[in-house]
Amino acid sequence: MTSGRHSAPRGQRATKRGWFGHGRTRALLSLGLVFGFGAVGTMAYWTDQGTMTTGNISAGSLDLRLNNASTLIGQGGTWNNTDFAATSLIPGESVAFSFPVRNDGTAGFRFSATATASGTLATGLRFTTTYGASAASNSGSASAGNRAGTCGANTVGTSSVTLSASSASVINTPGVTVASGASTTVCVIVALDSSAGNSLQGATGTASYVFNAVQLS
Amino acid sequence: MTDGARKVSRSRTASVVRNMLLNIGAMLGVLCIVVALASAFGGITPLVFRSGSMAPEIQAGALAFAKQTPVKDVAVGDIVSVRDSAGTRVTHRVVSVKLSGGTGELVLRGDANEQPDAETYKVTSVDRVFVDVPYLGHALGWARHPAALFLVGASVSALLLFVFKPRRGTRGGGHRKAARVGTALAVLGLVGIAVPGVPGTSAAFSDVGTMTTGTVSAHTVTSQAQPACANVDGFLVLGNIARVTWAQVNALYEYTWELRRADNNSLAASGTVGSGIAQGATVTVDISTGLIGTNTNYNVIVRARLVTPNTWVAATTTTTPVRRASIIIIGAAFRCGHS
Numbered sequence: 001m002t003s004g005r006h007s008a009p010r011g012q013r014a015t016k017r018g019w020f021g022h023g024r025t026r027a028l029l030s031l032g033l034v035f036g037f038g039a040v041g042t043m044a045y046w047t048d049q050g051t052m053t054t055g056n057i058s059a060g061s062l063d064l065r066l067n068n069a070s071t072l073i074g075q076g077g078t079w080n081n082t083d084f085a086a087t088s089l090i091p092g093e094s095v096a097f098s099f100p101v102r103n104d105g106t107a108g109f110r111f112s113a114t115a116t117a118s119g120t121l122a123t124g125l126r127f128t129t130t131y132g133a134s135a136a137s138n139s140g141s142a143s144a145g146n147r148a149g150t151c152g153a154n155t156v157g158t159s160s161v162t163l164s165a166s167s168a169s170v171i172n173t174p175g176v177t178v179a180s181g182a183s184t185t186v187c188v189i190v191a192l193d194s195s196a197g198n199s200l201q202g203a204t205g206t207a208s209y210v211f212n213a214v215q216l217s
Numbered sequence: 218m219t220d221g222a223r224k225v226s227r228s229r230t231a232s233v234v235r236n237m238l239l240n241i242g243a244m245l246g247v248l249c250i251v252v253a254l255a256s257a258f259g260g261i262t263p264l265v266f267r268s269g270s271m272a273p274e275i276q277a278g279a280l281a282f283a284k285q286t287p288v289k290d291v292a293v294g295d296i297v298s299v300r301d302s303a304g305t306r307v308t309h310r311v312v313s314v315k316l317s318g319g320t321g322e323l324v325l326r327g328d329a330n331e332q333p334d335a336e337t338y339k340v341t342s343v344d345r346v347f348v349d350v351p352y353l354g355h356a357l358g359w360a361r362h363p364a365a366l367f368l369v370g371a372s373v374s375a376l377l378l379f380v381f382k383p384r385r386g387t388r389g390g391g392h393r394k395a396a397r398v399g400t401a402l403a404v405l406g407l408v409g410i411a412v413p414g415v416p417g418t419s420a421a422f423s424d425v426g427t428m429t430t431g432t433v434s435a436h437t438v439t440s441q442a443q444p445a446c447a448n449v450d451g452f453l454v455l456g457n458i459a460r461v462t463w464a465q466v467n468a469l470y471e472y473t474w475e476l477r478r479a480d481n482n483s484l485a486a487s488g489t490v491g492s493g494i495a496q497g498a499t500v501t502v503d504i505s506t507g508l509i510g511t512n513t514n515y516n517v518i519v520r521a522r523l524v525t526p527n528t529w530v531a532a533t534t535t536t537t538p539v540r541r542a543s544i545i546i547i548g549a550a551f552r553c554g555h556s
Contacts (some may be wrong), residue, residue: 204428
């Protein structure tokens with residue numbers, strides 16, 4: 001410090017020139033900082049205000065849960081919904097089941113769903129997948145052979161679909177939006193087709209629903 | 218320290234800071250100009266990662282640069298940016314590519330996601346990520362905030378004023394003019410930096426939940442038990458019949474019955490009974506002489522079925538033997554069992 005004190009003015013003159021030349025040149029180059037990124041997609045901003053509101057960076061988590069807060073915590077998982085079962089269906093009968101799809105993550109998501117079915121009975125079963133606020137409602141009885149399931153005023157994702165071993169979309173993308181902390185009821189009606197053949201007597205089937213949640217941007 | 222020494226030291230520090238700021242500003246400025254030119258003419262798109270689905274390789278808040286690439290040049294393992302059906306930009310790693318003509322069907326998966334994206338993207342070209350810088354996206358994100366805009370604007374103005382301000386002892390009319398122009402440019406430039414226009418890429422965090430159902434089973438039509446047979450006598454020699462009865466298995470059932478000759482199995486008579494009868498109640502078929510005129514052995518074959526749809530029938534039948542016989546020469550009767 002003491003030794004450098006006398007050489008200070010010289011040093012000042014030397015650094016003034018810098019790597020990029022004179023201060024003014026460098027200042028002009030600095031303007032590039034201002035215009036550089038600005039050149040990219042400026043029009044998009046002025047024509048679409050919406051782009052500004054979607055700029056959040058989220059380091060949050062995404063967690064889809066089925067049925068309740070403690071089912072399928074974290075990524076992935078399989079919930080065996082044993083309530084989703086029916087015995088001794090006769091052709092024309094249907095039963096409905098519903099459960100909430102919960103968003104326990106920190107950001108909103110939208111989900112779609114695909115489904116597969118296995119077992120001999122799969123060819124005779126028709127799945128109607130709905131979502132909204134309504135839970136399943138079932139009427140009739142097995143002894144009267146007139147069981148009928150309904151899903152209220154829900155939005156129908158897909159209606160009377162025959163599921164097979166190959167995955168089929170039942171709630172199409174982009175899917176259903178669920179805010180963080182909220183849930184949506186998914187209600188499924190499974191019917192044994194009224195023209196199901198005699199060979200399906202006593203046959204059984206199961207289905208598997210895969211819910212794909214994607215973070216809202 | 219003397220006053221003079223302090224003054225020299227202060228102005229030297231100021232000079233060093235000023236030079237440093239100018240150098241950094243100039244370097245970033247050149248970088249930005251290069252990026253701007255590259256995006257304008259080279260098909261390069263800057264992307265800000267808004268989520269951490271490509272973590273740990275690319276964290277949320279990273280800035281990446283992607284180059285427009287025809288889908289035929291995309292290889293499995295590349296990180297590419299596409300738009301999904303909702304119009305959201307998704308940047309994930311390529312799991313598989315299926316080419317047909319100039320179009321490719323891409324299956325993508327975020328490194329932090331367990332499953333590939335639900336959607337298969339049909340594209341002709343993608344933006345392939347070739348470099349990424351951690352945290353820089355955050356900086357760009359903050360630059361959009363009004364307070365940040367103000368700060369950036371203020372510092373840019375300060376930087377320009379600092380340089381163009383007339384130095385002591387010089388007649389700086391031109392410098393003063395330059396300072397004003399510089400400030401005006403800086404304010405204009407604010408608009409530029411306010412709108413980095415860098416598309417956010419959601420990289421889409423995802424989660425997959427699977428629900429398996431219990432078993433759904435179809436009804437099995439159960440056959441009735443072996444029917445009972447009773448000889449029921451009418452008045453004198455008239456109306457002597459064989460009465461075949463069994464318990465209704467299920468209220469949903471009815472029964473088809475057939476009367477067939479035991480020797481050649483030819484059908485003598487048939488009918489349907491049991492519809493509407495409660496479970497456990499008796500279902501009855503009366504086999505009377507009016508049905509057939511030949512005295513021989515017969516079988517009553519009964520099969521259960523659903524009333525609706527009546528195509529669903531029991532797998533097995535019951536067979537009850539009966540016979541037509543003469544009574545006191547002139548009369549005739551159906552009796553249980555074969556002769």
